[in-house]
Amino acid sequence: GAxxxxxxxxxxxxxxxxxxxxxxxxxxxxxxxxSETLRIGPLDTAGTVHDWARRLWDFxxxxxxxxxxxxxxxxxxxxxxxxxxxKGTGRLVVDLQPDGDLMFDAGSLWMAAKYESPMLxxxxxxxxxxxxxxxxxxxxxxxxxxxxxxxxxxxxxxxxPDFATLAKSxxxxxxxxIENPKDIAAAVKRAIExxxxxxxxxxxxxxxxxx
Numbered sequence: 001g002a003x004x005x006x007x008x009x010x011x012x013x014x015x016x017x018x019x020x021x022x023x024x025x026x027x028x029x030x031x032x033x034x035s036e037t038l039r040i041g042p043l044d045t046a047g048t049v050h051d052w053a054r055r056l057w058d059f060x061x062x063x064x065x066x067x068x069x070x071x072x073x074x075x076x077x078x079x080x081x082x083x084x085x086x087k088g089t090g091r092l093v094v095d096l097q098p099d100g101d102l103m104f105d106a107g108s109l110w111m112a113a114k115y116e117s118p119m120l121x122x123x124x125x126x127x128x129x130x131x132x133x134x135x136x137x138x139x140x141x142x143x144x145x146x147x148x149x150x151x152x153x154x155x156x157x158x159x160x161p162d163f164a165t166l167a168k169s170x171x172x173x174x175x176x177x178i179e180n181p182k183d184i185a186a187a188v189k190r191a192i193e194x195x196x197x198x199x200x201x202x203x204x205x206x207x208x209x210x211x
Contacts, residue, residue, distance in 0.1 A: 005050055020057055036056060063086065077108055127156045175203050
């Protein structure tokens with residue numbers, strides 16, 4: 001599923017599985033490269049279980065792991081650091097960037113253009129801080145407060161941020177927002193060509209339509 005670690009801890013499961021798998025187009029459809037069953041202890045949290053993946057993979061080179069996340073707003077900064085470190089190596093650095101996370105540090109896009117760090121951002125844009133939105137729903141259900149208020153300060157609509165225009169204003173190649181899945185592949189290919197020429201590129205893809 002989309003959040004297996006959190007779900008296992010929330011459900012009070014005694015056992016969980018740790019897997020390293022190759023990403024494909026479908027969710028959880030890629031080949032499994034390694035797996036192990038582990039026991040969840042009474043003091044374990046989603047954070048400690050998250051780190052168990054390191055048991056299955058040898059992080060013996062700097063580019064094998066970009067570092068741990070530090071909360072909302074840090075993904076773009078980590079990605080910029082990875083892109084700068086790989087500049088000139090010919091490796092394609094791709095950041096699958098949530099919209100809510102980028103809202104916290106949108107000005108960091110300027111840094112990639114300033115220091116000519118080629119990278120590709122593909123937006124995972126659901127026009128919401130949905131991780132927290134889901135949490136607000138659960139809290140409302142637990143407390144008996146109106147669930148219909150859970151969206152307050154969680155939706156990123158009205159107006160909808162135009163991340164492509166924002167990126168262009170800071171020197172990026174950018175396309176979007178793209179709502180038709182059939183248009184994504186061609187846009188990503190055009191963006192990759194820009195990255196190969198040494199320019200950062202962003203493709204804003206909408207993952208959840210309104211209404």
